[in-house]
Amino acid sequence: MKLLELEIHNFRGIRNLSIKPDGENFLIYGPNGSGKSAVVDAIDFLLTGQISRMKGRGTKDVNLKKHGPHVDYSAKDALIKATIKIHGLEESVEIKRSLDSPTKLVCKESIRDKIQPVLELASRGQHVLTRREILNYVTADSGTRGKQIQTLLKITDVEKTRNILVKVKNMLKNNYQGAKSSLNTISATINSNIGIQNFDEGKILEFVNINRNLLNGTPIKELKSNKLKDEIKYQTIPSNIRINIQLLKNDLDKLQNIKTNKNSKKIGNIIRELYEITLKINSHHKSDDAYAHLKLTRLGLDLLDADGKCPLCDTSWQTGNLKEHLENKIELLKGAAENLDRITELSENLVLKVNHLIGTLNEIIKSTEILGLTEEQGILEVWLQDLNMFLSTLEEDKYPDLEFESKVVEILFAPVSLEVVLDNIYSSACENFKEPSEEQTAWDNLTRLEENLKNYEKSIIDCKKSFESYEKGEILLSTFLESKNLILNNLFAEIKDRFVELYKEIHGIDETEFDALLISEGVGVDFKVDFHGRGVNSPNALHSEGHQDTMGICLYLALAERLIQGFIDLIILDDVMMSVDAPHRREICKLLANFFKGRQFFITTHDQTWARQLQSEGVIQSRNRIEFSNWTIEDGPSLNILGDIWDVIDVDLGGNDIPAAAAKLRRGSEEYFSQVCASLHAPVRFKFNGQYELGDLLNGAMSEYRSQLKHAKSAARSWENFEELERLKRIEEHSKGVFERINLERWAVNPAVHFNENNDFTLQDFKPVVNTFRELFSIFQCSKCGTFLHLVINGPKVEAVKCDCGKVTWNLKDK
C-alpha cells in the first residue's frame, strides 16, 4: 500500500490539510508542537481506527472520541480521507474514517477484501516508528523490549497460547493426581478392612477364599470384584439397612487405637520431625536453594537421554559428561539430600496412616447413617474433611508448616469427643442389631470387599485414562514450545542478520566487525551488541546515544521489512532522529534511498539538517517536502510548501509580486546552497551564529565546483582520457557562463533592493534573474536521479564527484 493523497479535517491540532505524496517519500518539517505528529496520528487512525500514542501506559484518561478531534470540534467533524494504491488493484482507491465511527472504514465494498490484509497488518502496528519506540527497542530491559517486539511480530498471541497450554497441562496433572489419590484411598480402605499394611493381591485373595470357604464356596484364582461371590448363595438383609456389629467393632477399635498413647506419640514424633526439618530448610535461604537445586538436579538426571543433551536448556554435552556433572552436584548437596529423603520417608508414612484412617472412617460413617446418629455422623464427617485436607497437603509436596504443629495435628487426628462418639455408635448398633453368625460376617466381608474392589477397579481405569490425558497435555505443551523456539530463533536470526547489515552500512569502517545477538529469552527478547570486538553487551552499556538511535532504526527497519513486505509499503518515521550526528544521518539517508527501493517513507522531523540531508541524498524529492509553522489553536499549523520553489515563485510572478518572488528565491537559494555546500564539502567562511547568507554559500559552492572540475580534468589528462577531458571542458564552459551571469544578477535578490521605495523592478527585469538561478540550481543536481553532486571520499583521499545514480561521475584520482 502506498499513500497518494491525504486529507485531514479537524483532527488532533489540524484544522484542514491536504497533501499529495503521490506514492513517493514525503517529508514534514517543523518545530516541536507544530502538528507534525498529528499527521502521523491521522494515518495511523485511518488504517487502524486507533491512535497508537493514545494507548498504553499513562493514557488512562485519554479518550479517542474526546481527545481525537481538534480542540473545539466534535468527533463527527473529524475526518481522515486518503487515496491509496494497493497491491493487486490497478486503480487507486479512496478510503476514509471518521472519529464519529472509528471502527468503520468507509470504502467501496468491492475492494474490502483487497484492503483487509493491509488493515490486519496495520493493526499489528508495523507501519509507524516513533522516538519512544526506538528507546523501547534498544535501551529497555529485555521484558519491555520483548513486549514491543512481541506486539510488532504479534508474538503476544504465542505467549497467550503457551500460557493456555501450561494451564491445560496443570489441570490434567491435577486430574491425574486426584485420580491417584482416590486410588490410594481406596487401596488403603481395602488394606484396612483386611488388616494388611500394603496392597497385596495374594493376601487379599487369601482373605476372599477364607470367607468363601465359610460360605461353602470354592476358591477363586483371580481377584475381580464380580467374581468374589461367584456360585455362593446366602440369604440375608441388604447391607445398606443392616449393620454387622462385629465388623463395626473392628472399625471402632482401629479408631480407638489412634487415641492410644503409643500411637499418638508416634504420629506426634513424625509431625514434629517433619516440622523441624522444614523449619531448618526454610530458615536458611541457602539450604532452601540447595533443596530446590537438589530436586532439579535429580529430575535432570532422570530425564537425561542417550545423547547426553541437557533436558533444561538443550545444550549438547559430550556423552556421559552431563551425567557425571549432575551426580557430582548431587554428591555436593549430600546434606540437603539427607533432609529431603527423610522428609519424603516421613510424608509417605503419614500418607499411609491417613489413608487407613479415611478408609475406616468411611465405613463407620455409613453405620451412623443407618443408625440415624446425625450428631455423631457430623463430628466424624468434619474429621474426615480435615484428614482429606491434610492428605492433599502432603500429596502436593507442601510439607507441614506452622499450621501443622504437633498440637494441631493431634486434634486433627482425633476429635476430643472421639471416645464418647464411638461408644454411642456401638451402643446404638448393639441395641438395634443382633450378634452376627460367622457366615453372616463372611458374607459381609465379601460384600464390603466387592464394593471396594469395584471402586478400586474403576479408580485404576480413571488413573490410567487421566495419566494418558496428562501425558498428551505435556506432549502438546513441549511440542508447542519446541516449535516456538525453532520458529522464533529462525525469525530472530534472519532479523538479526539484516539488522547487522543495515547497521554496518550506516557506520562503515568504524564498525566492520559489528555483530549482535537477538534471542528469545523466556517471555522476553534479549538483544545484545558487540562493541569493537570486546564482547557483547546491552546496547546502552557502551555505545553512544547516537549509536543506540541508529540501532533502533535498523532493528525496526529489519523487523518491519520482514513483516509487511508486499502489503504496506508505507513506513512512517516520526521524529526518530535525535542523537545521531550529521555524517551518520547522511548514511541513514543513503540507506533509506538505496536499501528500501519501492518503499514509501513518510518522515517527520524538527531537525533542519536532517530535512536538508533527506533531500540532498535523494530520499525526498523537492516537491514532496512541506514545512509546518506558527501553529494556532484556531487554524492549526501554517503550511509552507518547501518543495518546488519555482512553482510558488511563478505564482508570485503571475501576480506581479516581485518582492515576494525575490524573497522566496533568496530563502530557497539559501537552503538549496547550504545542502550543496554540505554535499560538496565546500569551504564556507565560518560564522559563529551559524547564520549564513546566500553570498557566503554561493561563493563556497561555486568555488568548490570549479576546483573539483579542475581536479577532474587533471585526472583525465593523467589517464590520457581525452574524450573525458573534452566532456569536462564542455561542462566547465557551461558552468562558467552560468556562474558569470549569476555574479552579475545575484544582487537582484538582495532584500535591501526590494525594500527600497525607489526600486522599480518589473516582471521583465526579474524573470531573467529567476531563470539564471534555475540554471544554476541544475548544475549541482543530477537531471536523472535528482540527487545533489557529492564528494566520494575514501579515508583521506577524495576519489570522485558523483550523483547517486552514477550519471554524473567525475574521476578525481590521478594515474
Added chain:
Amino acid sequence: MGVNIIGKSLKVPKTVLEDVWLDTLSKLRDNPNFNSELVEKIESMTKVGLINSDDIIVLLKD
C-alpha cells in the same frame, strides 16, 4: 512466514503463532500418542483464533 500468493489474490502473511502451530501439528502427526483425528480437531481449533483451555482439555480427555 512470508507472503502467500494464491492466484491473483494476496493473503496476509502468517503470524508467528500460525507458523508455530503449523510446525507443532506436523510434529504431533508423527507422535504415536496423537492419532490423526485428534490432530485434526486441534488444528480446527487453532483456525478460529486463540485456543480455549476447556475445549482442549475435553479433547485430550476423549
